[in-house]
Amino acid sequence: MLVAGIDVGAATAKTVIFNESGICSYAIMPTGFDVVEVSREVMESALERCGSAMKNLGFIISTGYARNAIPFANKAVTEILCHARGAHFLMPEVRTVIDIGGQDSKVIRVSETGDVLDFVMNDKCAAGTGRFFEVMAGVLQLNIGEMGPISLKSEKPSRISSTCTVFAETEMVSLRARGERRKDILAGIHKAAASRIVSMGRGVGFRKEVMLSGGVSKNRGIKKFLEEKIGMGIIIPEEPQIVGALGAALLAEVELSKG
Numbered sequence: 001m002l003v004a005g006i007d008v009g010a011a012t013a014k015t016v017i018f019n020e021s022g023i024c025s026y027a028i029m030p031t032g033f034d035v036v037e038v039s040r041e042v043m044e045s046a047l048e049r050c051g052s053a054m055k056n057l058g059f060i061i062s063t064g065y066a067r068n069a070i071p072f073a074n075k076a077v078t079e080i081l082c083h084a085r086g087a088h089f090l091m092p093e094v095r096t097v098i099d100i101g102g103q104d105s106k107v108i109r110v111s112e113t114g115d116v117l118d119f120v121m122n123d124k125c126a127a128g129t130g131r132f133f134e135v136m137a138g139v140l141q142l143n144i145g146e147m148g149p150i151s152l153k154s155e156k157p158s159r160i161s162s163t164c165t166v167f168a169e170t171e172m173v174s175l176r177a178r179g180e181r182r183k184d185i186l187a188g189i190h191k192a193a194a195s196r197i198v199s200m201g202r203g204v205g206f207r208k209e210v211m212l213s214g215g216v217s218k219n220r221g222i223k224k225f226l227e228e229k230i231g232m233g234i235i236i237p238e239e240p241q242i243v244g245a246l247g248a249a250l251l252a253e254v255e256l257s258k259g
Contacts, residue, residue, distance in 0.1 A: 014042065210234045
């Protein structure tokens with residue numbers, strides 16, 4: 001029998017369908033306004049790809065900021081635990097997970113069994129999150145997907161002193177007016193965001209292996225500057241946005257096995 005994990009975050013909704021052979025399918029959609037509607041849509045999309053239907057799901061666990069709003073979930077679990085389990089499944093050697101989502105960021109220390117040893121989470125400020133990069137892309141009139149590749153071309157990142165989205169935007173406008181190159185401004189943005197995340201996670205610590213998850217991890221610029229700040233390489237899974245939903249599905253499998 002199939003199980004499912006559904007992770008409804010501020011920016012995207014993700015579902016993973018899991019069976020005895022592993023991941024059967026997954027789906028990702030923008031969250032939009034109606035979290036209940038998108039949760040149904042993303043679940044149906046993943047089930048269709050797996051050639052199955054809702055009636056064949058033995059257990060469903062929800063996670064993410066809207067986890068308690070999913071009417072068809074059997075249980076809601078914190079995203080901290082789900083990200084730890086998902087990362088451990090993908091790579092058992094992982095001991096630190098850095099998750100950067102649309103509106104928050106987390107650093108999670110993971111045990112050799114996939115349990116959470118410690119964590120820190122920033123959900124009060126958009127600094128370094130997907131929303132932060134969206135605003136910065138708008139100021140520089142770029143597609144958000146262009147930011148990372150352009151930032152990697154810089155040899156002299158601009159100095160961005162603030163990671164507050166509002167103040168950083170003002171700094172960018174000033175830097176642009178002074179004639180600083182776009183690639184240097186972008187590198188400065190990524191460096192500032194990485195500094196904020198590393199500072200936040202310093203109490204938890206960064207231990208090998210380190211995995212980066214969440215939508216922002218698709219930005220290779222943030223990976224580069226995070227690696228420089230923590231002094232070690234970072235692993236990015238093939239689809240970094242589904243780590244939390246995968247962990248929820250794994251926990252659903254455990255619940256189903258309890259009978």
